[in-house]
Amino acid sequence: MRQLRGFLNSTWVDGQPSRTKLYNPSTGEAVAEVLEPSSSDLVAGLELARTKGGPELRQMTYAQRAEILTGMAEVNAAHAQELDELAMVNGGKTKAGAQFDVGGGTYTLQHYAELGRGIGDAKYRTDGRWLQLSSRHLQFIGQHVWVPVSGVAIGINADNFPAWSLAQKVARSILAGVSFLCKPATATALVAHRMVELWVEAGILPDGVLQLFMGDFSSHLGNLQEDDVIAFTGSAETGGRIAYHTRRIGYRFSAETDSSNAAALGPDVQDGSPTWQLFIDHAVFATTFLTGQMCTSLRRLLVPREKTQAVVDALVAELSKVVVGNPADPSVTIGPLTTADRLREVQRGLRLLRQEGRVVYEGQGSRSPVGGTPSGNFFWPTVVLVNEGIEALMSQHLEVFGPVIQITAVDPKPSVVSEVSARGGGSLVGAVYSDDVPWVTAVAQGLMGHTGRVYVANSRVDRKAPNPATVLPHLVHGGPGRAGGGEELGGLRGLEAFQRRVALEGDEWLVNAVIGTPRTREAVAAS
Numbered sequence: 001m002r003q004l005r006g007f008l009n010s011t012w013v014d015g016q017p018s019r020t021k022l023y024n025p026s027t028g029e030a031v032a033e034v035l036e037p038s039s040s041d042l043v044a045g046l047e048l049a050r051t052k053g054g055p056e057l058r059q060m061t062y063a064q065r066a067e068i069l070t071g072m073a074e075v076n077a078a079h080a081q082e083l084d085e086l087a088m089v090n091g092g093k094t095k096a097g098a099q100f101d102v103g104g105g106t107y108t109l110q111h112y113a114e115l116g117r118g119i120g121d122a123k124y125r126t127d128g129r130w131l132q133l134s135s136r137h138l139q140f141i142g143q144h145v146w147v148p149v150s151g152v153a154i155g156i157n158a159d160n161f162p163a164w165s166l167a168q169k170v171a172r173s174i175l176a177g178v179s180f181l182c183k184p185a186t187a188t189a190l191v192a193h194r195m196v197e198l199w200v201e202a203g204i205l206p207d208g209v210l211q212l213f214m215g216d217f218s219s220h221l222g223n224l225q226e227d228d229v230i231a232f233t234g235s236a237e238t239g240g241r242i243a244y245h246t247r248r249i250g251y252r253f254s255a256e257t258d259s260s261n262a263a264a265l266g267p268d269v270q271d272g273s274p275t276w277q278l279f280i281d282h283a284v285f286a287t288t289f290l291t292g293q294m295c296t297s298l299r300r301l302l303v304p305r306e307k308t309q310a311v312v313d314a315l316v317a318e319l320s321k322v323v324v325g326n327p328a329d330p331s332v333t334i335g336p337l338t339t340a341d342r343l344r345e346v347q348r349g350l351r352l353l354r355q356e357g358r359v360v361y362e363g364q365g366s367r368s369p370v371g372g373t374p375s376g377n378f379f380w381p382t383v384v385l386v387n388e389g390i391e392a393l394m395s396q397h398l399e400v401f402g403p404v405i406q407i408t409a410v411d412p413k414p415s416v417v418s419e420v421s422a423r424g425g426g427s428l429v430g431a432v433y434s435d436d437v438p439w440v441t442a443v444a445q446g447l448m449g450h451t452g453r454v455y456v457a458n459s460r461v462d463r464k465a466p467n468p469a470t471v472l473p474h475l476v477h478g479g480p481g482r483a484g485g486g487e488e489l490g491g492l493r494g495l496e497a498f499q500r501r502v503a504l505e506g507d508e509w510l511v512n513a514v515i516g517t518p519r520t521r522e523a524v525a526a527s
Contacts, residue, residue, distance in 0.1 A: 002032035004193045007200060007212040008045030013037045015215070020186050025092035025336040025378040026326035026371070032090070032190055036215030043223055045181065045211040049152045050225075053179035053208025058148050061123055065175050066116025071204035073109035076102065076167075079198055083163060083191055090190035091162065092335040092378065094327045097290045102191070104471075105167030108489075111473040112171040115492055123177075123516050125492070127501055130508075142505040145515055146496065148177030151227035151251070153498050156217065156242070158234045159185035159338050160293045162192040168473065168489060169231050174209065176498035178229070181211040185234070187339045189214065221245040229498055232256070233295075236482055254497050255484035256477065260399045260424035262300040263468065264443050266434025267412040271310050274459040279433040280311070282467045283405060284318045287382055288334050289469070292403035293342070296429050296469040299399055302420055304412040308386060311407055316361045319382050324363065325370025332370050336378040337402055343378045349400035350383065356395045357387030357406060389420040396423035397482075414439060418446025426481020431455040431468040452479030452487075 004022075005012045015035040022032040037045075057065060076083065080102055087098035119125065127144035134140040153176075155169035162184050173180040184192035196212045199205055213220075221242065224230070228251040232239050236257040243253055263282065269275045279301075286298035303311050325332040337343050363381035382403040387395050389410035396408070410420055421430055430447035434440045435458045447454050453475060455468040471477045476490035488494055504511045 001030060002190070003035050004032050004189060004214050005035045006037040006041065006214045007196055007210070008037055008041045009048050010207055013041045015041065020215070022090055022187060022190055023339075024089050025338055026328070026369075028377055034186055034189070034214045037213060039220060039223065042213060042220050045213075046152055046223060048208040049179035049181065049211055050150070051208075053206060053210075054148070054150060054152065054177075056206045057174065057177045057179060057209060058123070060177070061121045062116040062119035062125075062175065063121055065177065066113040068174055068204060068206075068209075069109050069113035069116065069171055071202065072170075072199055073106050073113060075198050075202045075204070076106040076109065076195065080106070083194060086190045086194055087163065088327045088335075091159075091188045092327065092338055093290060094332060094335050095330075097327075097335070100290070101161050102163045104161075105163040105195075108164065108168045108473045109171045112175050116175045125495075126515065130511075133505060139508045140506065141508045141511055142503060143511050143515065145502050145504055146499040147502050148499055149227050149229060149252070151178070151225055151229060152181055153178045153229045153231060154181045154183060154224070156183045156230060156232045156234065157185055157192070158295070159188040159342075160290060160295070162188045162190075163195060165233055166192045166195060168494075170210070172489075172494040173231075173498050176495040178498040179209050179211075181213060183213045183217045186215060224251045226251055228252070230254070231488070231497060232484075232486075236484070239484060252497075254486035254488070256295065256428070256479075256486050256488060257482065257484035258399050259295055259426075259428040259479060259483045260299045260397060261296060261427045261429050261431075261468070262302055262421040262424060262447075263298045263431035263433065264302040264417045264421065265304065265307065265311070266432070266436050266439050267304045267307075268434055268436040268439065269307075271307075271314070275433050275435055275457065276314075278457055278461060278463055280314045280318060281463055282431065282469075283315055285467055286469055287319065287384075287403050287405045288322055291334055291337055291380070292382075292405075293338060293401055294469050296471060298431060298468060299405060300396060300421075300424070301405065301407045302389060302410050302417050303407055305409040308407060308409045312360050312384065312386065315384055315405075315407070319361060319363060319384065322363065322382060323370055324379055324381065329371040334382070334403065336369070337380055338378070340378055342401065343380060346380055346400055346402035346404065349398060349402075350404060352398055353385055353395050353400065353404070353406065356392040357385035360384050360386050360407075363403075389416075393423065396420060397425050414442035414446060417443050421447055422450045424450070424482070426479050426483045426485075427451050428477065428479040428483050429453045429455060429468050431457065433457050435459055450480060452476065452483060
């Protein structure tokens with residue numbers, strides 16, 4: 001059995017075995033155990049990051065930091081097959097799901113490397129144009145500048161995307177000029193641990209730039225300092241506990257947590273039309289891909305009441321084709337849930353949803369998984385429920401993190417659709433499907449008040465285009481309210497979580513010298 005060590009203070013540390021083992025969710029077989037580092041190991045790692053790793057990154061240009069990310073992406077690409085297989089064994093992902101996670105992480109590293117090369121040989125990014133601050137002294141200017149924080153960025157990740165979640169956080173941190181400590185979710189940490197191993201073996205990271213902590217981090221929050229940053233992905237419950245320490249100690253905290261995402265179907269959309277098929281495709285993807293364990297999965301389909309049965313029929317027809325089982329079998333299209341705890345959470349959530357809705361479809365799931373063991377696995381069937389939007393108050397807010405989707409019958413008036421969607425309490429993504437421009441406009445504007453990203457689709461959107469569940473590094477990922485209130489990605493906006501905005505004012509020559517981009521007085525005036 002593999003033993004997963006932490007990498008702290010430039011050393012693979014032999015910690016104490018934790019009680020938590022890593023399992024193959026298809027068979028229940030233990031595949032690894034964690035050796036949890038001591039507090040002193042963590043303190044030494046944080047000290048190295050603050051005194052050596054961080055300062056070295058801050059002296060680099062964006063182009064130089066980009067080269068580090070390029071090297072990390074190349075390592076991932078060279079070992080993609082190995083990483084995919086680990087994701088299948090430890091995460092229960094199908095081959096397509098593993099490639100989505102691992103390949104998505106590699107793409108995100110490449111994307112931020114490209115952004116860094118675009119900035120070039122500058123150490124700082126300016127925020128907006130320079131400002132003339134004196135009518136008498138034209139050379140006296142002001143300029144806002146983004147500078148790296150002097151602390152350490154700690155990336156705490158959920159169990160569903162161990163590769164991508166690590167990659168998108170470490171890419172932004174390193175490009176921003178801040179050393180990084182990775183804390184993967186223990187249950188599916190095999191992929192993230194191996195990625196860090198490969199990066200360390202490749203020798204592409206300056207000393208102290210990257211640390212890895214394995215195990216429970218909650219008792220170590222007191223070791224953080226005011227200029228450290230936590231970028232958290234996970235449950236609202238865990239995020240709330242970390243937020244408490246944020247207020248007490250004062251470090252920065254950004255969270256992406258729960259989300260009951262809604263998709264609205266327009267009353268104009270006819271059964272079988274391109275827009276209708278796109279809506280059904282995306283609903284099936286949300287229910288089945290990664291066994292419904294995506295924070296951006298569509299959980300609620302807001303459907304005009306008279307179209308409810310047609311949507312049920314179309315969705316069930318597609319879901320009845322899926323094959324649940326061990327991803328090692330190439331015929332399998334849906335694997336197990338990641339952990340026994342996740343299985344219990346889905347079961348508990350379904351009991352609550354049944355109080356306001358009726359189950360109209362339940363797939364094969366745990367009864368006859370292909371290639372799975374009779375017991376000890378974490379399989380669960382795909383489930384479709386129907387409820388009434390005005391009455392189903394709890395169901396609109398509750399997120400069941402698994403292969404479960406609700407069809408909510410609503411009055412299609414934009415005000416009603418927006419009201420029912422808002423009952424989710426804040427979400428990462430909302431989607432609107434219609435060719436009726438005024439209806440789309442009204443519903444989308446309603447969603448924008450409580451949703452981080454709004455996906456608008458009509459018959460002109462190709463079925464091969466990215467769907468609402470796909471998180472692209474170009475756009476901001478995050479949402480208000482119960483979704484955590486944080487922001488990730490968004491291109492260069494994603495660096496702001498690890499940087500501070502500073503105002504510089506003075507003689508134009510000196511301001512530009514400090515920034516590292518000296519310009520002539522004529523060039524400043526022309527800009």
